[in-house]
Amino acid sequence: MRESKIMLLQYLTGLFILVLGTFHMLLLSVLAPTSNKVLYQYASTNHTLIGGTLYYSTVTAIYHTLLWGSIFELLLTFLVFHIFNGFRIILSEQFPGAKAEKVITYSMLILGLVIFIWGSRTIVLMLLQGGI
Amino acid sequence: MAIENKKGWISWFNPIKYGFDRWLFAMHRFTGIVIGLYLMAHVFETSNILRGPLTWNNVMVFLDWPFGIHFGPYILSALLLVVVFHALNGLRLTIVENGLMLVRPYRPEYPYKPKSLAGWNFALKIVLGILMIVISVFGIVYIFTGVIL
Amino acid sequence: MELVLKGFGEVVKTVTFRVRRYDPEKKEMPKYMEYKVPVQRGMTVLDGVLYIKEHLDPSLAARYSCRMGICGSCAMIINGKERLACQTQILELNKDLIKVDPLGNYDTVKDLVPDLNKLFKNHESVKPYIVREEAEPYGEYIQLPEEREKYALFTECIMCGACLSACPTMATDDLYLGPQALAQAYRYIADSRDAGFNERLNLLDSKHGVWRCHFAGACSEVCPKGVDPALAIQLLRGVLSKNVFIKYKQNPAKLGPERASIKEVL
Numbered sequence: 001m002r003e004s005k006i007m008l009l010q011y012l013t014g015l016f017i018l019v020l021g022t023f024h025m026l027l028l029s030v031l032a033p034t035s036n037k038v039l040y041q042y043a044s045t046n047h048t049l050i051g052g053t054l055y056y057s058t059v060t061a062i063y064h065t066l067l068w069g070s071i072f073e074l075l076l077t078f079l080v081f082h083i084f085n086g087f088r089i090i091l092s093e094q095f096p097g098a099k100a101e102k103v104i105t106y107s108m109l110i111l112g113l114v115i116f117i118w119g120s121r122t123i124v125l126m127l128l129q130g131g132i
Numbered sequence: 133m134a135i136e137n138k139k140g141w142i143s144w145f146n147p148i149k150y151g152f153d154r155w156l157f158a159m160h161r162f163t164g165i166v167i168g169l170y171l172m173a174h175v176f177e178t179s180n181i182l183r184g185p186l187t188w189n190n191v192m193v194f195l196d197w198p199f200g201i202h203f204g205p206y207i208l209s210a211l212l213l214v215v216v217f218h219a220l221n222g223l224r225l226t227i228v229e230n231g232l233m234l235v236r237p238y239r240p241e242y243p244y245k246p247k248s249l250a251g252w253n254f255a256l257k258i259v260l261g262i263l264m265i266v267i268s269v270f271g272i273v274y275i276f277t278g279v280i281l
Numbered sequence: 282m283e284l285v286l287k288g289f290g291e292v293v294k295t296v297t298f299r300v301r302r303y304d305p306e307k308k309e310m311p312k313y314m315e316y317k318v319p320v321q322r323g324m325t326v327l328d329g330v331l332y333i334k335e336h337l338d339p340s341l342a343a344r345y346s347c348r349m350g351i352c353g354s355c356a357m358i359i360n361g362k363e364r365l366a367c368q369t370q371i372l373e374l375n376k377d378l379i380k381v382d383p384l385g386n387y388d389t390v391k392d393l394v395p396d397l398n399k400l401f402k403n404h405e406s407v408k409p410y411i412v413r414e415e416a417e418p419y420g421e422y423i424q425l426p427e428e429r430e431k432y433a434l435f436t437e438c439i440m441c442g443a444c445l446s447a448c449p450t451m452a453t454d455d456l457y458l459g460p461q462a463l464a465q466a467y468r469y470i471a472d473s474r475d476a477g478f479n480e481r482l483n484l485l486d487s488k489h490g491v492w493r494c495h496f497a498g499a500c501s502e503v504c505p506k507g508v509d510p511a512l513a514i515q516l517l518r519g520v521l522s523k524n525v526f527i528k529y530k531q532n533p534a535k536l537g538p539e540r541a542s543i544k545e546v547l
């Protein structure tokens with residue numbers, strides 16, 4: 001692909017990440033499906049979680065919602081592209097040369113795919129558990 | 133025999149003489165790398181949800197109290213700063229790197245202050261900078277106290 | 282007359298020059314050497330370097346020619362920033378220690394002399410001339426003053442190479458075209474007489490072309506002529522990113538009346 005098209009995608013995914021990432025942040029605070037909206041709620045005697053946004057049942061409840069699931073999946077897709085293309089650019093500036101270029105491009109592609117599949121696996125399996 | 137005199141990446145972080153924008157460049161790159169590495173860790177971390185409530189809650193508590201002290205909020209705050217910076221500076225770069233909101237070519241005049249870094253570009257930096265501070269304050273207060281301002 | 286010349290030739294203070302020395306004939310790493318230079322009013326860093334050469338160490342090599350900021354031979358890193366040595370007043374620097382380095386990101390030939398081949402090669406590769414389909418004309422292409430304003434800023438470049446030395450991408454990526462070449466590419470693409478956009482596109486849009494600029498603005502910050510190469514690169518990128526959707530079309534200017542005198546010469 002032409003570099004200008006790749007960079008256009010880089011800018012576009014950046015903008016999408018900005019929007020979806022905002023939702024992700026709000027989900028951890030304002031939109032959290034808990035009553036008190038704190039991240040961690042510990043038992044008063046010891047370090048055991050008993051509630052909060054990051055408590056197991058809250059997180060699963062979020063993952064089981066189709067809307068959040070699809071937001072996460074989209075966010076993951078855009079992030080993986082944005083980040084691994086960014087890494088490719090940084091690395092190819094650090095190690096210029098035709099051969100290094102190839103190694104960098106393919107290793108970033110593979111690494112990106114691995115992360116993408118690993119993340120999608122969590123999202124999809126959680127959605128399936130939620131009964132979709 | 134001429135010898136090589138490349139400055140290398142270390143020179144990105146010595147931008148005192150070159151003005152503010154080179155700082156932004158260095159920080160944008162640095163924060164980008166940090167976020168990229170964080171995403172990999174984050175994808176791995178969240179995949180623990182498939183391993184049941186006990187594991188998940190233990191992982192969460194471990195990340196909040198990694199070595200016996202309450203360190204989680206500091207990590208989260210640092211991450212928030214990094215993300216907000218990269219996001220807002222990235223927004224500015226998206227505009228400006230596509231030739232928008234820049235001055236038209238002008239006549240250079242002594243002492244040759246570059247106008248591409250001033251004008252709307254500068255205004256964007258100020259506005260987004262203020263926005264960054266506001267968001268970070270809200271976020272960090274929330275992370276530490278759980279209070280939504 | 283007396284009044285004007287008062288204080289002329291008087292030594293105001295003595296500064297230390299710390300100069301990076303490299304001799305290709307000795308198998309030694311570059312090292313810094315210090316020289317004490319008496320400074321008169323109006324002395325530039327280049328004068329200081331020449332003072333060293335004349336009085337203290339004749340083996341010091343530096344490149345210069347016009348001594349008036351026209352030729353672009355004398356760019357050096359002075360106190361950590363790229364400047365023209367002939368345009369930098371020692372007293373204005375206001376320091377007792379002046380550190381002089383050859384330009385970075387180039388090979389160093391000797392002492393303060395960088396190997397500017399990279400700069401010229403990259404400049405040449407973007408076709409810094411007006412490209413037209415037809416044969417050599419016997420007249421001028423018509424251009425309005427407003428059309429000239431669109432690129433006039435970027436014609437000011439004296440090819441000193443300071444911008445490549447300041448560029449953070451250039452610091453690691455030596456295949457990058459560099460601010461100077463990209464600014465010149467935009468200068469010709471924005472020229473209403475030019476028709477060579479498509480010929481330049483492949484190189485500009487390549488992996489080490491225009492997109493490797495990250496708008497750190499260092500090139501514009503150090504440019505001794507105020508060319509603002511960063512502005513040219515962003516505008517060029519604007520053209521390229523629009524070109525993805527709508528193919529960029531140049532309307533090369535029309536040929537003016539033929540001139541008999543030109544015909545005779547050719």
Ligand code: SF4
Nearest residue numbers: 438439441442444504
């Ligand atoms: S753009 Fe400025 S700094 Fe770069 S070579 Fe031309 S005159 Fe020198």
Ligand code: FES
Nearest residue numbers: 347348353355367
């Ligand atoms: S000697 Fe010509 S520009 Fe300095």
